[in-house]
Every structure is written in structure tokens, then in C-alpha cells.
Amino acid sequence: AGADAGAPCSGDPACSDSCSESEGGVGSAGTEAKRAEQCDLLVKLVRLVAHLAISRSVGEVIARAPELVSLLGLLETFGSEMSQEELLLNVVSAITNVTFYIDCLGDGAVDGHMGGHVLLEQHERLCGLLAVVLTHSNEEAVIEASRALGNLSRQATVRRAICASRAHEALLLLLYHQSVPIVEAATGALVNLAADGEQSAILLQADGATRIADMLLHLLSTPPADPAAVSGVILGAKTLCNLCCASIESPLAAEQCALLSGILEHATPPAWAAEAEPFPDTATANEWQQASQLLLMLLQRLPYADVGTESVAASGKDLADLEELVQLE
Structure with missing residues (x-):
């Protein structure tokens, strides 16, 4: 994600043409190829996490792994970007699978304490990011974001964050979706x-x-x-x-x-x-x-x-x- 944020080109054809004219196109082509390779690797890694999290015993361990917070960074980077839909879908699917096991917190999720569940420790940030995905054109991503919010809604503290982020307004609008x-x-x-x-x-x-x-x-x-x-x-x-x-x-x-x-x-x-x-x-x-x-x-x-x-x-x-x-x- 960091390499992507620092890339000089956005992937837009107009940007690529501009770089070709000013730099001969060699650097631009190399940057775009590297970016595509990195995104492909991210898709595979995140998809693996999502599949592993289907298992309850593994999912509960993943939910407490500090590295899981990187999913939020990916969601911030690609949440509204149309050119990386596959990566976005896999990130949201991983979040859905991991948040399915919030019941493992038991009584730990009291007064804002989330019992070590990494994503729930940043539930306000997470709800805001999922609210953005609800407006995406990719229908599968919208479904997964809705399911993730459904999982999260089992915690009272997170329910407040869902409404504070105005995700409920997007959900109500989706009731009229075709x-x-x-x-x-x-x-x-x-x-x-x-x-x-x-x-x-x-x-x-x-x-x-x-x-x-x-x-x-x-x-x-x-x-x-x-x-x-x-x-x-x-x-x-x-x-x-x-x-x-x-x-x-x-x-x-x-x-x-x-x-x-x-x-x-x-x-x-x-x-x-x-x-x-x-x-x-x-x-x-x-x-x-x-x-x-x-x-x-x-x-x-x-x-x-x-x-x-x-x-x-x-x-x-x-x-x-x-x-x-x-x-x-």
C-alpha cells in the first residue's frame, strides 16, 4: 500500500501519457508494472487470510494478530478506487470473516474494551471505512461490507459507531437496490x-x-x-x-x-x-x-x-x- 501511495502515476491514461512525454515513458511503464505486481501479491495474501479466517479456531487467532490492522490501511487506500476492485473485495471479505468471531470476546467487549480483537479496537475507523464501501459500484463489495456491519452490530459499542458514521443511512438506501x-x-x-x-x-x-x-x-x-x-x-x-x-x-x-x-x-x-x-x-x-x-x-x-x-x-x-x-x- 505504501508503494502504491508513493507511485508518481495514478494509472489514468492521461497521467501515463504525460509521463511518457516528459520522461520517455520508460520510468512510467516500470512503475506501473511494479504497482500491478504488488497489487496482485496483495490480492493473493489477503485472500489467503480471508480463507484461513473461515475456520473458527484460526479466525480467532487472526482476529488478535496486530498485523491485521493493515487491512484498515488497505481499505483506506482502495475503498473508493475503482481500478482495484478485486483487492477491495478480498479486503472486505477478510474483514467479514474475521468479524464473524466477535462472539469469542465474551464479556470482554464492555465499556469500549474489545478483548484484543484488533479490528474492533478501531471500530469507529472501521465503520467509517465500511460506510464508504456501501456506496461502491461493485455489488459484491457492497454485500460483503453489509455483512461485516451485520457482524459488528452484535456489539453495543460498535452499534453506536455504525450510526455515528451514518452507515445506517446508506443501508436504508440500499433497501431500494435492484x-x-x-x-x-x-x-x-x-x-x-x-x-x-x-x-x-x-x-x-x-x-x-x-x-x-x-x-x-x-x-x-x-x-x-x-x-x-x-x-x-x-x-x-x-x-x-x-x-x-x-x-x-x-x-x-x-x-x-x-x-x-x-x-x-x-x-x-x-x-x-x-x-x-x-x-x-x-x-x-x-x-x-x-x-x-x-x-x-x-x-x-x-x-x-x-x-x-x-x-x-x-x-x-x-x-x-x-x-x-x-x-x-
Whole structure:
């Protein structure tokens, strides 16, 4: 990364032409060849780290290695650079795999202490860098950045940093992306934020409930051509449940609430009914039933802010079921 930062040419054709005219092109060509070789080596090294981190026992060791901080330097250098997408993707994938094991910290992640997890020790810097990647044109990098934020969102301290970096705003915008896997990944990063009292208020202020409801209405109104759609609507229903629990009135307008409730009243979304097996297995179907019915219960019981209808008290069993559903993952 240091050699790249000091390279006299940016890789842009205009820059190369300029160097050729002033220096005969020999030095420029040599610099570019060396830069390409270095980037190729970085891709291979980072990819190896990412693959090794898939193993839990190895991943936990890598997570505490001081050298891991170099991933942040690479992300700062290439996070918004379009010419090194392969390197960027491998860096973010490595971060995703390493942060998957933050549960190994146990009770160590208290009051900002991250139990030796190198990346989490610099979680504010990390969240800010991942927020930039969420705006990248490479869809795979966006998915990996969303997954990394989803992993990080399991820690309360990091949830605050995610919202402070405004990554939540980018995630909410991604709910309207044409790529269903991106929508699913973004929703997965929002579900724990919505279950955090402080961060749920921030999501509500950013019109998060309306955006999630829009996403649900879109995915539930068309047959699930992509498997990610099923996971996406389950995560979306849980996220909206969490936001409803943080509200004293419905976070949705009456019209939008009625449209969504009309779909949730069916065991299988009407637009999905034509599919022989819209859910991949019984467990997934049951998970959807639980999430959708609890969301329907909440939407029916919370008063509408725009029409002032009265709420209905939830039963003790309903609330117990709801509490089980909205627990942080």
C-alpha cells in the first residue's frame, strides 16, 4: 500500500501519457508494472487470510494478530478506487470473516474494551471505512461490507459507531437496490440496530420503518425468484418488529400499514402462492410465520399517528413471544 501511495502515476491514461512525454515513458511503464505486481501479491495474501479466517479456531487467532490492522490501511487506500476492485473485495471479505468471531470476546467487549480483537479496537475507523464501501459500484463489495456491519452490530459499542458514521443511512438506501442479495445483506445489518433502543430511535428518525415496509411490500408482491428474497423478508419483518417495539404509535402511515397487513394476513403471501414451494424448508417457513404474525399483531395494536386510532393491549403470551423474536442475534 505504501508503494502504491508513493507511485508518481495514478494509472489514468492521461497521467501515463504525460509521463511518457516528459520522461520517455520508460520510468512510467516500470512503475506501473511494479504497482500491478504488488497489487496482485496483495490480492493473493489477503485472500489467503480471508480463507484461513473461515475456520473458527484460526479466525480467532487472526482476529488478535496486530498485523491485521493493515487491512484498515488497505481499505483506506482502495475503498473508493475503482481500478482495484478485486483487492477491495478480498479486503472486505477478510474483514467479514474475521468479524464473524466477535462472539469469542465474551464479556470482554464492555465499556469500549474489545478483548484484543484488533479490528474492533478501531471500530469507529472501521465503520467509517465500511460506510464508504456501501456506496461502491461493485455489488459484491457492497454485500460483503453489509455483512461485516451485520457482524459488528452484535456489539453495543460498535452499534453506536455504525450510526455515528451514518452507515445506517446508506443501508436504508440500499433497501431500494435492484439486487435482492444486496437488499438482504443490508437488512441483516439493520436488524440488531433496530433492537437497540438508542439506535432504533435514530433509524426511526431516518424514516427507517417506512423504508423497510417499502422493501417488504416490494419483495412480497412478486414471486421470490431469488432465494435471498425469502431471507430478506424474514429479516425485514424482524427489523420492523424491533422498530415497532421502540414506538408508542405505529411508525407507518395508515395506508402503508393497511397494505402490508393485508399481505401478512395470509399464511403465504398471495404473490408467492403460485410457487410450489416458496420456502426452502419447513424451518424457514415456520420462521416466516412467526415473524410475520408477530409483526401483524404489532401493526394492528399500535395506534396510527396520522389517524389517531386506539391501540389494543397485547396479551402476556403475545409479549413473551415478541420478546423472544426480537432478541439480539
